[in-house]
Amino acid sequence: MRDMIVESNDLKKNYGPKTVLNGVSLQVKSGEIIGYIGPNGAGKSTTVKIMLGIENEYSGKVKLFGHDISDGSIEYKRKIGYVPEVAEVYDNLTGHEYLTFIGELYGLDSNLAEYKAKRLMELFGIGEVYHSRIVSYSKGMRQKLLIISSLLHNPELLFFDEPINGLDANSVMVFKEIMTQLAAQGKTIFYSSHIMDVVEKISSRIILLHEGKIAADGPFEELNQENKDGTLEQIFTQLTGFSEHKELGSRFVSVVREM
Numbered sequence: 611m612r613d614m615i616v617e618s619n620d621l622k623k624n625y626g627p628k629t630v631l632n633g634v635s636l637q638v639k640s641g642e643i644i645g646y647i648g649p650n651g652a653g654k655s656t657t658v659k660i661m662l663g664i665e666n667e668y669s670g671k672v673k674l675f676g677h678d679i680s681d682g683s684i685e686y687k688r689k690i691g692y693v694p695e696v697a698e699v700y701d702n703l704t705g706h707e708y709l710t711f712i713g714e715l716y717g718l719d720s721n722l723a724e725y726k727a728k729r730l731m732e733l734f735g736i737g738e739v740y741h742s743r744i745v746s747y748s749k750g751m752r753q754k755l756l757i758i759s760s761l762l763h764n765p766e767l768l769f770f771d772e773p774i775n776g777l778d779a780n781s782v783m784v785f786k787e788i789m790t791q792l793a794a795q796g797k798t799i800f801y802s803s804h805i806m807d808v809v810e811k812i813s814s815r816i817i818l819l820h821e822g823k824i825a826a827d828g829p830f831e832e833l834n835q836e837n838k839d840g841t842l843e844q845i846f847t848q849l850t851g852f853s854e855h856k857e858l859g860s861r862f863v864s865v866v867r868e869m
């Protein structure tokens with residue numbers, strides 16, 4: 611039987627009068643790749659921040675590795691990797707300095723951190739900027755650096771929040787392969803993105819968050835049962851009850867044209 615790695619029970623979160631999460635309960639087993647999707651502002655990043663202990667004001671329970679995150683211990687955090695949607699990176703450091711620093715924070719010996727940083731940057735096609743300052747990196751290069759920094763310590767559980775923004779098509783293929791291989795080795799991946807075709811292809815299970823609750827939870831094939839040739843994009847549109855894109859688009863353009 612596979613271990614339960616992530617569990618949330620009746621998670622609720624408000625920002626002022628606004629209810630963002632209204633009873634989110636989910637369970638994720640080891641080796642699963644969860645595609646966590648939902649409209650803008652649905653609360654995906656908020657869920658991830660609560661699970662990571664970055665956001666503390668909420669009600670409900672979260673267990674990671676079977677361990678209640680509210681009990682104050684931090685040891686389990688060493689087993690987690692995270693790519694945030696918006697990341698603060700020390701721009702003045704070089705890739706080498708940044709990754710070695712992060713690796714050491716996670717307890718890696720400095721030689722090992724340095725070796726892994728260099729090798730992973732080379733393999734991800736950014737080896738030539740190893741000694742360049744991060745401020746000079748392109749968007750895709752920064753994103754690759756963040757992905758590498760989340761993986762340096764070989765974590766068991768990964769939270770990826772829009773990790774492939776800015777990656778070119780070839781790099782996305784490499785990233786998908788990395789995800790699949792990590793999951794095959796029993797790592798658990800909680801992946802939030804709007805890039806539906808990638809979510810559809812790599813997720814073993816898709817969880818759709820809508821209006822504060824889970825509106826769908828299952829493998830793509832299961833969610834797609836009614837519409838065999840459907841795409842995840844179509845399922846998303848159906849389940850979120852959205853059909854006004856044409857009308858909204860044309861109203862938008864007519865306002866743009868007002869002078």
Ligand SMILES: Nc1ncnc2c1ncn2[C@@H]1O[C@H](COP(=O)(O)OP(=O)(O)OP(=O)(O)O)[C@@H](O)[C@H]1O
Nearest residue numbers: 625628630648649650651652653654655656657695
């Ligand atoms: N610090 C904050 N203060 C006030 N409201 C916030 C804060 N953080 C998030 N929110 C609100 O909570 C809601 C959920 O935000 P969240 O970033 O979790 O959504 P998301 O599903 O990740 O959206 P997106 O797909 O656009 O990234 C939004 O309405 C947002 O405005």
